[in-house]
Amino acid sequence: MKNLNHSNTQTIVKGELLSSPGKIAKNGYFVKTGCLKSYIIDSEGKEHIIQFAPEHWMIGDLNSFTFDVPSEIYVEAIEDSEITLISKSEYQNLDLLEKEEVIEMSNKYRNNLIASNKRVISLLSSTAEQRYIDFTETYPTLVQRLRLKLIASYIGVTPEYLSEIRRKLVKK
Amino acid sequence: MKNLNHSNTQTIVKGELLSSPGKIAKNGYFVKTGCLKSYIIDSEGKEHIIQFAPEHWMIGDLNSFTFDVPSEIYVEAIEDSEITLISKSEYQNLDLLEKEEVIEMSNKYRNNLIASNKRVISLLSSTAEQRYIDFTETYPTLVQRLRLKLIASYIGVTPEYLSEIRRKLVKK
DNA sequence: GAAAAAAATTAAGGTAGTTTAAGAAATGAG
DNA sequence: CTCATTTCTTAAACTACCTTAATTTTTTTC
Numbered sequence A, B: 001m002k003n004l005n006h007s008n009t010q011t012i013v014k015g016e017l018l019s020s021p022g023k024i025a026k027n028g029y030f031v032k033t034g035c036l037k038s039y040i041i042d043s044e045g046k047e048h049i050i051q052f053a054p055e056h057w058m059i060g061d062l063n064s065f066t067f068d069v070p071s072e073i074y075v076e077a078i079e080d081s082e083i084t085l086i087s088k089s090e091y092q093n094l095d096l097l098e099k100e101e102v103i104e105m106s107n108k109y110r111n112n113l114i115a116s117n118k119r120v121i122s123l124l125s126s127t128a129e130q131r132y133i134d135f136t137e138t139y140p141t142l143v144q145r146l147r148l149k150l151i152a153s154y155i156g157v158t159p160e161y162l163s164e165i166r167r168k169l170v171k172k
Numbered sequence C: 001g002a003a004a005a006a007a008a009t010t011a012a013g014g015t016a017g018t019t020t021a022a023g024a025a026a027t028g029a030g
Numbered sequence D: 001c002t003c004a005t006t007t008c009t010t011a012a013a014c015t016a017c018c019t020t021a022a023t024t025t026t027t028t029t030c
Helices: A062-067 A089-093 A101-125 A130-138 A142-144 A148-155 A159-171 B062-067 B088-092 B097-126 B128-138 B140-145 B149-155 B157-172
Strands: A009-014 A017-019 A025-033 A035-041 A047-054 A075-077 A081-087 B011-014 B015-019 B025-035 B034-043 B046-054 B074-077 B081-087
Touching: A017 A025, A025 A035, A025 A047, A025 A062, A035 A081, A047 A142, A047 A148, A047 B097, A062 A148, A081 A101, A101 B062, A101 B097, A130 A142, A130 A159, A130 B088, A142 B097, A148 A159, A159 B062, B015 B157, B025 B062, B046 B149, B097 B128, B128 B140, B128 B157, B149 B157
Parallel strands: none
Antiparallel strands: A009 A081, A017 A075, A025 A081, A035 A047, A035 A075, B011 B081, B015 B074, B025 B081, B034 B046, B034 B074
């Protein structure tokens, strides 16, 4: 992460809300320790998790951050965490960055895109049980750290049904 | 697209397969005219569309292209099209590119990521009917050009059920 | 422009996942 | 440690969406 630390480190506690809908996102967040989540609340009041960001991940509303439109998502700490801010002025205009830094950003976008595409495929083609198994294999450490409720929201099922899935898998 | 046309323009006909699972992707594709689709076939033989690429979009298996792992997807023309190849040697090593070109790539990844994230949210939080309405509003020109079957596969329902959704919407 | 092939429609029956609700277990606060 | 709160589990009734299959419509091909 050479050169990406122009901004200060901040300490935040579990439950702290860094970003919420309606505002234009002024920052992205880079997680040094702990874990954040981004999520939306749908028209029926249900929470859907867009992304988890444990150590070394970036999180934020890229759409709002990039195009100066009001954000639609929440960003919240799910553990006590240390983060650094990624300020808009720096990253919106890539021209201002060194070529190396642009490459670094580009690689982060690309890897994030690859992960997002895989998730789309998984949502389109796998059952909830398979998505849960995939999650446990892809993010074994997160499975330990996260509440079932959060994992359920991420893979797109109710906590009740995930509970049932787990019971079935234990029996096997 | 200044400077991105190092490669030749190719003309392909509807139905032509540019890429298939198992091979390591040697190229990405930039669409000048026409339309391509990328898709997977799941373990039950069902097709799931990952992306449509009409004029000015890029398409390909970024994961395979980037990390030299065997591809898992098909890329196929759904209209007669003109495309240019995006060769791996150029884009895998961003170092070799001019800063401007890196910025251009970064922006394409970023915009693609924003679109992919929106799709994840939509799959998690919206009903099939709402996803169809969103699709018609987001891609009005594609709705005209694409067969119902393809749209159904993209939004994640069977053609039969999309047909039913349409009937309901016409009645309203 | 006629025959063949592919796509779309309709409907009945089925299933994966949701809803609701209530009790048990784990976590958090003082 | 203890009470309050949140999370997890279980189960029964329900619904969004799927499957199958037959018919109609559209598109492709020669």
